[in-house]
Amino acid sequence: MQIGMMGLGRMGANMVRRLMRDGHECVVYDINSASVAGMVKDGAIGAASLEEFVAKLAKPRCAWLMLPAAITGRIVDQVAALMEPGDIIIDGGNSYYHDAVDQAAKLATKGINFVDVGTSGGVWGLERGYCLMIGGPDEAVQHLDSVFATLAPGADPGSNPPKDAGTAAFGYLHCGPSGAGHFVKMVHNGIEYGVMAAYAEGINILKSANVGKRGRTADAETSPLENPQYYQFDIDLAQVAEVWRHGSVIGSWLLDLTAGALKNDPALTQFGGRVSDSGEGRWTLKAAIDTGVPAPVLSSALFDRFSSQGESAFADKLLSAMRYAFGGHVEKPKTGA
Numbered sequence: 001m002q003i004g005m006m007g008l009g010r011m012g013a014n015m016v017r018r019l020m021r022d023g024h025e026c027v028v029y030d031i032n033s034a035s036v037a038g039m040v041k042d043g044a045i046g047a048a049s050l051e052e053f054v055a056k057l058a059k060p061r062c063a064w065l066m067l068p069a070a071i072t073g074r075i076v077d078q079v080a081a082l083m084e085p086g087d088i089i090i091d092g093g094n095s096y097y098h099d100a101v102d103q104a105a106k107l108a109t110k111g112i113n114f115v116d117v118g119t120s121g122g123v124w125g126l127e128r129g130y131c132l133m134i135g136g137p138d139e140a141v142q143h144l145d146s147v148f149a150t151l152a153p154g155a156d157p158g159s160n161p162p163k164d165a166g167t168a169a170f171g172y173l174h175c176g177p178s179g180a181g182h183f184v185k186m187v188h189n190g191i192e193y194g195v196m197a198a199y200a201e202g203i204n205i206l207k208s209a210n211v212g213k214r215g216r217t218a219d220a221e222t223s224p225l226e227n228p229q230y231y232q233f234d235i236d237l238a239q240v241a242e243v244w245r246h247g248s249v250i251g252s253w254l255l256d257l258t259a260g261a262l263k264n265d266p267a268l269t270q271f272g273g274r275v276s277d278s279g280e281g282r283w284t285l286k287a288a289i290d291t292g293v294p295a296p297v298l299s300s301a302l303f304d305r306f307s308s309q310g311e312s313a314f315a316d317k318l319l320s321a322m323r324y325a326f327g328g329h330v331e332k333p334k335t336g337a
């Protein structure tokens with residue numbers, strides 16, 4: 001079928017490639033005209049403006065937005081102003097699910113369908129496929145089924161799931177009405193933070209398994225290691241991450257990526273360790289608080305990111321100031337990574 005894609009960045013461009021590879025016709029637009037030109041070379045129908053983009057779509061128009069979440073709401077309004085009843089706007093970005101609920105209600109008054117699609121797969125999606133978490137009206141979601149089926153990874157090789165088992169085994173799921181897709185993707189990303197933090201913390205403990213030999217931190221004097229004989233292991237972190245990938249309980253795609261990163265650059269020299277967050281982790285915790293659901297692991301992982309961004313620096317200074325004030329304890333220099 002025909003689908004319009006607006007936003008040809010790390011996600012949108014590869015999604016268009018995957019769609020065209022499976023025979024779909026793609027109309028594309030991006031404010032960066034070079035990105036449009038590149039896609040046209042690959043076989044897409046290019047548009048030089050938002051108006052031209054909408055004009056080139058066949059009715060009922062289906063416009064998929066793969067844009068930074070911060071601008072998506074504004075662009076949805078602009079696209080909707082050019083659309084007609086029966087048309088469909090799909091937000092595949094990491095937008096706040098509240099926005100999807102509100103947008104859907106607003107657009108429904110004009111007869112325009114809003115479908116929110118949490119899209120997981122990152123820059124590997126072209127080959128691996130995208131896991132799609134979908135919210136929206138039944139009819140619109142059904143209309144887009146062939147697009148979802150193409151973007152999704154499909155069934156595991158050899159698994160042959162029965163047709164009546166639903167689409168989840170193929171990598172896409174209609175989770176509920178508008179907002180449900182982004183809600184599920186939000187929690188997916190909250191979990192992502194927790195899983196990432198668990199690997200990072202565990203591997204960091206392995207990294208310190210030789211402190212009995214090399215000495216610990218600046219605090220070794222005041223807080224000496226009691227049993228240095230138990231911390232004499234020079235663990236090859238890349239090799240451990242690799243062996244865990246084979247038959248262990250904690251194997252996962254995130255571990256595959258971790259093992260790859262450690263293999264390429266065991267000291268991770270290209271990273272400073274400032275870990276950004278784009279909103280989904282914060283919104284997951286808001287939902288947990290609103291609904292009264294405990295989420296200690298996810299909140300700890302989010303707050304750890306804030307620390308990595310430098311947000312604990314003043315609190316840490318306050319701790320040192322208090323220690324100095326009550327005990328005359330002079331701050332020691334920081335140790336490196």
Ligand SMILES: NC(=O)C1=CN([C@@H]2O[C@H](COP(=O)(O)OP(=O)(O)OC[C@H]3O[C@@H](n4cnc5c(N)ncnc54)[C@H](O)[C@@H]3O)[C@@H](O)[C@H]2O)C=CC1
Nearest residue numbers: 007008009010011030031032066067068069093094119122
């Ligand atoms: N990169 C990732 O791993 C994932 C990203 N997402 C979400 O998907 C969305 C897109 O992400 P990326 O592709 O990574 O972002 P990106 O920054 O690589 O691409 C965004 C694209 O939108 C274009 N753009 C910006 N303003 C525009 C406008 N007014 N009109 C037309 N085009 C415009 C930019 O030129 C750029 O090509 C975001 O909401 C992101 O949170 C979702 C899952 C994974």
Ligand SMILES: O=C(CO)[C@H](O)[C@H](O)COP(=O)(O)O
Nearest residue numbers: 094120189276277278279280
């Ligand atoms: O959705 C994603 C992966 O599933 C995106 O890569 C997202 O940007 C990751 O979240 P954050 O930027 O908050 O780490």
